[in-house]
Amino acid sequence: MESKLNNLAARYGAPLLLVIGALCHIYVADVRELLTPSRGGGFGGLSTVDQLEGRHLRASVSGPGFQSPAVIPPEHSLARTIDWARLVPRWHYLRSIAAGIAHGQKVPIREVQLTVWKQQFDAETLEVRRVKVRELKVTTP
Amino acid sequence: MTGSHDPLARVYRSLSDMDPIDLVTRLTLLLLLLSTDVVGDAWQLKGALRVLALLGLLAPPLNRNRGLWLLVTVFLGARTYYDLWTQPDHAFLLTYWALALFLSLGLKDAGKALATSAKLLLGFCFLFATLWKLLLSPEFMDGTSLCYALMTDVRLQDVGVLLGGMKDTFYEHNLQELARLGDPKVAVEAVTLQGSKELLALAKTASMCVVAVEAALAVTLLWPGRWGPARLRDALLLLFGITLGLIPLGVGFGFVLMILGAAQCEPDRKRTRFLYVATCALIVVLTYAEVPSCLRTLLC
16 A cells, blocks of 8 residues: 555655755855856756856976976876866865876976866956866875 | 548547656657767766666556666666766756656556656756846846857857857857867966857847746746646746757757656646647757758858
């Protein structure tokens, strides 16, 4: 015999999950200002200029007497972390990428710097500007 | 007696008389076959979902089997976990819908449970979309984000040229400038795009229309019962679906909305359910026909 609980779960279970997911998305995207509103299940879609394609991760390494842009290794496992870090730059994503970059350097380096940027657009002047979302500096041992 | 031999009449009767649960489950399985952005790129998940879709379509009544929908939910859920921050919003919606199908099928009144679930999924989807556009993202209502999309999104290039006074050379310039801004080897803080004077006005007008329609959809779908504002929900949803087909943003989003629209329909509204199916077909045709591109060829 069907229970009342089964009926309630069937009618309201999925919508409740949607609401919880969308509220979590608002917290991460709007309150913490980390995630782009256009992804992540919050239905922010076209509401923002801050889309996946406009988010970039720039890396640089510095050592005794030099600083240069770093090539981010194309290994499959880091590629997904890089995509995730662009969209929601959590510290442990950035630390994994920094460790991957440090590991791949041929010369000794002192520091790895990662910066995630998003774009801002001024519709009057048609200017697109880079805006920093998060920055991490890791000193290598 | 031409009616019984008329193929169009037979198609109409077949689709409008089809059991609503058969209809929406088959449409959902069809979407898994048609749309790449809902199944993702990982071959394991894409392959599994498409095999399940084929089995469900070719071996009825497997399309109504809870076990099949449990597997679909698990694989869509795995895809959601794997692509949590990158998958489009309608892929989330489809995952929730698959869960609703699993939870409802097997109940005595599965149709009613699915209808309630579909109505609430659609209603909350549009509620949050309205919330973002109206309140949380200040760059939508002033036309900024739509203006930017019309100037840089190649999927909207034909719309931008036809209605916004843009030129193809503007898009080439804009994409080059954005690539420069994102190039880690180039130390550039800002770039200037090319656009037309009328584009911002078009974007502002379009933004207000979009918010008005999405807010109206949220109200009509979350309104209890079938009277009052709820009477407008099907007309609005169908209009929204057709508009999505005209702007070629892909088959996925419009198709999901139409499936949920058909599911939330009252059982006696056969003609309306048929219209949802017809709009699914129209979305597919309009997307591949690239209507804005054809209009450009004719008018420009």
